[in-house]
Amino acid sequence: MDTLFATFGSGNCFKAHLIMEQLSIPHELHWIDVLKGEQKAPSFLELNPNGTVPFLLTSEGKGITESNAMLWYLAKGSALFPETGMSEAETIQWMIFEQTKLEPFISPARFFSVILPQRKEEMASQIAEWQERAAIGMERLNAHLSTRSFMIENRYTIADIAIFGYVHVADEAGLDFGCYPAVGQWIERVENQSGYQHILSYKPAA
Ligand SMILES: N[C@@H](CCC(=O)N[C@@H](CS)C(=O)NCC(=O)O)C(=O)O
Missing domain, CATH: 1.20.1050.10 (Glutathione S-transferase Yfyf (Class Pi); Chain A, domain 2)
Structure with a gap:
């Protein structure tokens, strides 16, 4: 299952969460509190050296940063992907x-x-x-x-x-x-x- 690392209220994190809901992609949410600096914790930096959220850890263990790259990856092959x-x-x-x-x-x-x-x-x-x-x-x-x-x-x-x-x-x-x-x-x-x-x-x- 994909895991989305997200912080509450972020528009960038929302994009990734929304598309997973709309395409019924099974996923887990892992909350990162950026106000507490959890995005810079060594255990998170090991997964995502950029130290930002959203961060998508795919079921194959690959990591994606950048909300719009996540949209591209998650939508490919679906009705939400551009046609031409x-x-x-x-x-x-x-x-x-x-x-x-x-x-x-x-x-x-x-x-x-x-x-x-x-x-x-x-x-x-x-x-x-x-x-x-x-x-x-x-x-x-x-x-x-x-x-x-x-x-x-x-x-x-x-x-x-x-x-x-x-x-x-x-x-x-x-x-x-x-x-x-x-x-x-x-x-x-x-x-x-x-x-x-x-x-x-x-x-x-x-
Ligand atoms: N361009 C990135 C922006 C990522 C970003 O800056 N995320 C913010 C939260 S919305 C963050 O992690 N801020 C904490 C930090 O930069 O340390 C995207 O679209 O995902």
Whole structure:
């Protein structure tokens, strides 16, 4: 069985968990508390020298880092994988867009707003800068989604899951979905996909 090492509330970890739920891939969850630095524990670094989560340990004992690489691996051969070579290229393009124009800004602004709110005030000017940069990516995304229902091929694929991971919680980073109506409508379409689970619906035992 695959094991997903994840931290609670992370959009990157959520992507991997969501696809395993939607494709009914048997898996175990192993919680890593990044606030306690468990991702840098020697026993974890032995498995994943990058010291980050999500980390997927496959049933064959191979390790994968990078949430979007996990989506690619887990979706191959399924209905969530792009159908043509051009769609594969578009998917990679949007995955890189997500990791360079959205996630690096939405994720830390959200982190210091809702996960570690005690540092929100101290980080205020940095948060404002992340919000400004995230807004540029959100505008581009909104324009793309204004003319289609899903990211590629007009159907739900891993391109949607990759973008959705952090974009659907962009309000927690201080962005206003009212400014991005096509994104808001697409979020509803993704939430209506079979097997969808809320990001906070799986959590470590108390
Ligand atoms: N690009 C990576 C990002 C991985 C990442 O930075 N994960 C965060 C949690 S969302 C983490 O492990 N932070 C703790 C650390 O870097 O020490 C992905 O998409 O999986």
